[in-house]
Structure formats: structure tokens, C-alpha cells
Amino acid sequence: MKHYDKLIFELSRPGRKGYELPADRYDTDGLKEIPADLMRKEDLGLPEVSELDVVRHYTNLSNKNFGVDTGFYPLGSCTMKYNPKINEEVAAMADFAAIHPLQNPETVQGALELYYNLQHALSSLAGLAEFTLNPYAGAHGELTGLMVMRRYHESRGDNKRTKVIVPNSAHGTNPASAMVAGLEVVEVKSKPNGSIDVEDLKPLLDDTIAGIMMTNPNTLGMFETEILKIAKLVHEAGGLLYYDGANLNPLLGKVRPGDMGFDIMHINLHKTFSTPHGGGGPGSGPVGVVEHLREFLPNPRVRKGEDGKFTVDFGKDSLGSVSTFFGNFGVMMKAYAYILTLGKEGIRNVGPMATLNANYIKENLKNDYLLPIEGVCKHEFVFDGLKDKSTGVTTLNVAKRLLDYGFHAPTIYFPLLFHESMMIEPTETESIETLDEFIEVLHKVAKEARENPDAVKDAPLTTSVRHLDETGAAKNPILTYKSLKAQQ
Amino acid sequence: MSKILDDIRYADSHEWVRLEGDIATVGITDYAQHALGDIVYVDMPEVGDEVTKGEDFGAVESVKAASDLLSPVSGEVVEINEALEDEPGLVNQDAFGNWIMKVKVNDPSEIDTLLDAAAYAKICEE
Numbered sequence: 317m318k319h320y321d322k323l324i325f326e327l328s329r330p331g332r333k334g335y336e337l338p339a340d341r342y343d344t345d346g347l348k349e350i351p352a353d354l355m356r357k358e359d360l361g362l363p364e365v366s367e368l369d370v371v372r373h374y375t376n377l378s379n380k381n382f383g384v385d386t387g388f389y390p391l392g393s394c395t396m397k398y399n400p401k402i403n404e405e406v407a408a409m410a411d412f413a414a415i416h417p418l419q420n421p422e423t424v425q426g427a428l429e430l431y432y433n434l435q436h437a438l439s440s441l442a443g444l445a446e447f448t449l450n451p452y453a454g455a456h457g458e459l460t461g462l463m464v465m466r467r468y469h470e471s472r473g474d475n476k477r478t479k480v481i482v483p484n485s486a487h488g489t490n491p492a493s494a495m496v497a498g499l500e501v502v503e504v505k506s507k508p509n510g511s512i513d514v515e516d517l518k519p520l521l522d523d524t525i526a527g528i529m530m531t532n533p534n535t536l537g538m539f540e541t542e543i544l545k546i547a548k549l550v551h552e553a554g555g556l557l558y559y560d561g562a563n564l565n566p567l568l569g570k571v572r573p574g575d576m577g578f579d580i581m582h583i584n585l586h587k588t589f590s591t592p593h594g595g596g597g598p599g600s601g602p603v604g605v606v607e608h609l610r611e612f613l614p615n616p617r618v619r620k621g622e623d624g625k626f627t628v629d630f631g632k633d634s635l636g637s638v639s640t641f642f643g644n645f646g647v648m649m650k651a652y653a654y655i656l657t658l659g660k661e662g663i664r665n666v667g668p669m670a671t672l673n674a675n676y677i678k679e680n681l682k683n684d685y686l687l688p689i690e691g692v693c694k695h696e697f698v699f700d701g702l703k704d705k706s707t708g709v710t711t712l713n714v715a716k717r718l719l720d721y722g723f724h725a726p727t728i729y730f731p732l733l734f735h736e737s738m739m740i741e742p743t744e745t746e747s748i749e750t751l752d753e754f755i756e757v758l759h760k761v762a763k764e765a766r767e768n769p770d771a772v773k774d775a776p777l778t779t780s781v782r783h784l785d786e787t788g789a790a791k792n793p794i795l796t797y798k799s800l801k802a803q804q
Numbered sequence: 805m806s807k808i809l810d811d812i813r814y815a816d817s818h819e820w821v822r823l824e825g826d827i828a829t830v831g832i833t834d835y836a837q838h839a840l841g842d843i844v845y846v847d848m849p850e851v852g853d854e855v856t857k858g859e860d861f862g863a864v865e866s867v868k869a870a871s872d873l874l875s876p877v878s879g880e881v882v883e884i885n886e887a888l889e890d891e892p893g894l895v896n897q898d899a900f901g902n903w904i905m906k907v908k909v910n911d912p913s914e915i916d917t918l919l920d921a922a923a924y925a926k927i928c929e930e
Binding site: 732787 | 869
């Protein structure tokens with residue numbers, strides 16, 4: 317079953333099914349009650365398969381999957397750390413998993429307490445006053461944070477502030493979220509090491525600036541050393557600072573965004589706090605704010621009364637709801653389990669280990685791969701392709717070749733600051749043996765690129781699908797079974 | 805490496821301009837198409853749109869990234885290269901032959917502020 321690539325529709329046979337219902341002895345055909353004009357005219361077109369068909373189909377598909385549980389996944393900017401199984405066990409506890417969001421708060425005190433405690437744990441790790449856990453993921457958190465920013469300026473009658481400054485090295489979600497939030501994007505240049513060019517920033521700071529979006533360490537994995545200066549300049553101009561929490565991992569328990577001067581931030585529980593992401597999500601993107609922005613946070617909120625009881629609150633100054641109820645509650649349980657498992661000391665070891673692992677890989681590979689920014693990085697770093705580009709082997713080729721050796725590819729062609737970007741983030745959960753194996757393989761690929769470049773350009777050779785036609789896929793996407801059938 | 809023509813002008817954001825009378829023909833450079841890789845979509849303005857020097861008039865999307873196109877001149881769009889709608893890859897084949905838009909410029913002397921071939925070549929080397 318190595319190259320299983322069937323669709324479940326192809327297994328379908330008329331009349332085949334995985335169940336059998338007893339005969340209807342009481343003439344209870346509910347369909348008779350439905351008005352004729354509301355009835356479907358056509359068949360639903362669902363596959364007709366047996367239970368065994370379904371089990372084999374999805375098991376075979378899952379065997380084609382690659383995840384953190386299968387192998388090393390150094391996808392830069394994504395923090396693909398191991399997802400501890402105790403998190404899953406906790407999140408599956410029926411006492412939590414079986415409750416309903418419309419239950420009387422009196423009857424779900426434990427769930428509300430968990431929400432409240434996680435909120436407080438994040439607040440103390442971030443150095444901010446309060447978190448909402450309601451947003452569904454990182455970009456949703458960005459949007460929520462920017463809505464808070466807008467609401468803050470509007471509440472002061474300051475309607476001129478319609479622009480958000482975003483570095484040209486930013487994650488693509490930053491300008492996208494600003495646009496969705498109805499704000500205009502102004503780009504600020506980066507210096508060669510990816511940090512913000514303060515001289516380029518100064519002239520942009522006027523009374524039309526709502527705020528600035530930054531991540532620290534920046535996209536190249538370097539710590540933004542002028543952050544206090546930048547915070548002062550932005551605040552003096554009346555703007556707010558937004559922290560994109562995608563790169564929080566190296567700072568966890570060591571440096572707090574609130575102390576750096578940030579007013580609003582989001583955290584990706586599915587990155588920093590070890591909950592699954594990618595196909596295994598869903599995510600969760602809590603948003604934290606400083607004291608004077610608390611009242612703008614989305615509804616609903618959890619409050620703790622003086623009697624120790626938890627209540628659900630809808631604030632009148634809130635920007636409204638951004639999710640159904642409290643967002644992805646199961647993800648919060650996993651993140652909370654992670655925080656409690658690590659404890660205060662454990663949490664402080666996350667950043668240094670992630671940083672050590674990234675620097676270990678970087679230093680061991682920089683003789684074969686072009687390192688544009690020298691110096692100690694944080695949790696991730698960027699190579700600008702192979703050092704020796706004379707044989708025409710590109711970053712894409714190297715990434716595909718890595719698949720042959722059983723590794724997930726790093727993030728490629730991001731950031732756009734370089735032409736052949738290859739962004740590597742090992743995370744703290746990998747052993748030195750895994751890192752050594754990865755380093756050895758990348759050396760081997762560099763050697764192949766010099767001695768037998770065509771083999772690298774043809775990669776991958778051992779995966780279930782070979783070199784994909786990316787241009788064709790972008791120009792003529794086949795996204796549904798129907799359009800596949802139409803093409804055949 | 806990349807081709808650079810001597811008789812046209814360049815913006816540091818990698819667009820080229822050829823001025824004939826008050827009509828400027830605009831495209832992206834060979835260096836730009838090479839850096840972007842296989843182009844899968846060219847987002848073009850509409851005829852009649854006003855474009856402003858330094859501001860975006862469209863975008864090119866490749867398998868690697870999407871990049872804004874910044875207009876090297878100010879004026880009114882009088883023609884777009886419709887062939888790119890179906891075959892955006894033409895830009896990869898010949899970036900200087902396959903222009904993106906033609907603009908009736910407000911001020912033909914504006915082109916003098918753009919880079920010449922030698923100055924542009926220097927930027928590409930960096």
C-alpha cells in the first residue's frame with residue numbers, strides 16, 4: 317500500500333453501507349412531514365462504502381502524513397515542538413469535554429476556573445494586565461488586537477489614527493490583519509540584520525499612526541536590541557505597540573513583552589504552548605493587553621468574585637464577540653496542562669534550549685550554507701541558500717531533497733529579505749542525536765549539489781508524490797472531486 | 805547574469821520604463837523575474853486608472869511570493885498587456901519584451917529621475 321492515492325468516492329459502490337437499520341415497523345417516515353418544495357431534488361452524492369473501506373482508506377492516507385510524531389520538523393517561524401500526550405489526555409477528560417457552553421455558569425465552575433487560571437498564567441508570562449483566550453488562532457488574535465487598538469483611539473475621539481506601521485520583514489499575516497481591521501499599512505525598512513531601522517521609523521511617526529506591529533526576536537531570529545527606544549518613540553507619538561507572539565518561544569519566562577513596552581500582543585498556544593497545529597489543530601490565539609486597554613477586550617470574559625465564584629461577564633465597552641462563546645476551549649486545556657507540567661523552572665528552560673539548538677545547527681552548517689547574518693540567533697535563523705550556488709541548485713531543490721532523507725523541509729523563500737531564504741527552527745524538544753543527523757544530511761545534500769547537482773534537482777525521489785508542478789498547481793488548481801472528473 | 809538593456813530606464817523596485825513621446829511602456833526587469841521564479845499571475849490595472857510614481861499599480865505572483873508592482877511614472881493607463889492574463893509566464897521568457905502597462909505620462913521629464921542601466925546594474929549586484 318505504498319502509493320495509496322484513492323479518493324473515497326472511487327471506493328463507492330451503489331448500495332454498499334456500513335450499517336443496517338431495523339425495518340420501520342411503525343410507519344414513522346419523518347420525511348413525509350417536510351414540505352415538498354424544501355426537499356432535495358438531487359442525490360447528496362455521498363460515497364457508499366463499508367466500515368472496513370472507511371477504516372482502511374483513512375489509515376492509508378494517514379500513513380502518508382508527516383508530523384512531529386513521525387520525524388524532525390524544523391519549519392521556521394512555526395515552532396513545531398513536540399505535543400506532549402498528557403495534554404491530549406487532559407483535554408479528553410469527560411468532565412470537561414462533555415460540557416456545553418450554554419450551561420449555567422454555576423455548573424461549570426471548573427472550566428471557568430481553568431480559563432481564568434490560564435489567562436493569569438499568560439498575563440504573568442507576558443507582563444500584561446489581562447488576556448482574552450477567545451480568538452481562534454494567531455491571525456485571528458492579530459485582528460482582535462488591532463480592533464482593540466482602533467477602539468482605544470476611537471474611545472478618545474482620536475479618529476485620525478488610521479495607519480499601522482509594519483516592518484518589511486514582518487510575517488505576512490501582519491499587513492493582512494491590518495487591512496482586515498480597516499487600517500492602512502505603512503512599511504518601515506529593516507536593517508541588514510532584520511531589525512527595524514529607527515531612522516527610517518522616526519519620520520513615519522505622526523498623529524495618523526495607530527500603532528506598530530513587531531515581533532521580537534525578529535524574522536531573522538535576532539533580538540531587537542533597540543526595542544526600548546522604539547517603544548518610547550511610538551508612545552511619544554501617541555501610538556501603541558503590538559507584539560506578534562509567533563516568536564515568543566525563546567523568551568518564554570525570561571523576557572516579557574509587557575516589559576519591552578508592548579501594549580497588545582497575541583500568543584499562539586499551538587506554537588509556544590505545545591498544542592498541535594497544522595493539520596492537527598485547531599489553534600488558539602489569546603490576546604493580552606495593558607491595564608488601560610482591558611475594557612476593550614472581546615466578550616465574553618470570565619470574572620472571579622470575592623466569594624471565589626466564577627461568572628461570565630459581558631462588558632459594555634468591549635469590542636464585541638470575536639468567536640462563538642470562549643473560542644477553542646480544548647486547546648486551552650492542553651496549553652494549561654503544558655504550563656503546569658513544566659512548572660516555573662521548566663518554562664524558563666524552554667527558551668535557552670530552543671536557542672542553543674538553533675545556534676548549534678547554524679554554526680555546524682555555515683560552511684556549506686550562506687549565513688547572511690552572523691552572530692548569536694535566538695530560536696531560529698535564516699540561510700540564504702547554498703554557499704556554492706555555481707551548480708544552480710536552489711533552496712527549493714535542497715528542501716525537496718531533505719524529504720528523501722526523512723526530514724520535513726524548513727520554511728523556504730521567507731523572509732523575502734533574501735532570494736534563497738531557508739528558515740530553520742529546531743525547537744527545544746529535539747535531542748542532540750536528531751540535530752546531528754539533520755546536520756549530517758544537510759552536509760550530504762550540499763556535497764551532492766556540488767558533485768551530482770541533477771540528482772538534487774530531480775528530488776524528491778522516494779516520496780509518495782514526486783516533484784510537483786507548482787506553476788501548474790497555482791494556475792490550474794483542481795480543488796474538488798468534480799473538477800478532477802471534469803479534467804479526466 | 806541578468807539581462808539589462810541600455811536604452812531604457814529603471815526603478816530601484818525593479819520595474820523598467822521605455823518612454824516614446826508621452827507614452828511610457830512599463831514592465832518588470834529580467835532580474836526581477838529571475839528572483840521571483842515562475843510567475844503564475846499578473847495583477848494589472850485597468851485602462852483609465854490613474855497611477856502615481858512610487859505607488860502600487862498591481863502585483864505579480866510567483867510560486868515563491870507575491871510582490872507589489874510600483875509605478876515608475878505618474879499618469880493614466882492607456883493599455884494593458886492582455887496576453888499576460890492567460891500566459892503570465894511570458895514575463896519569465898522575456899521580461900523586456902512582455903510589458904505590463906502603457907501609461908500616458910503627466911510629465912515626460914519625470915523619467916529623468918529614474919536610474920539608467922549602469923546605476924540599475926549596480927543595485928542588482930548588491
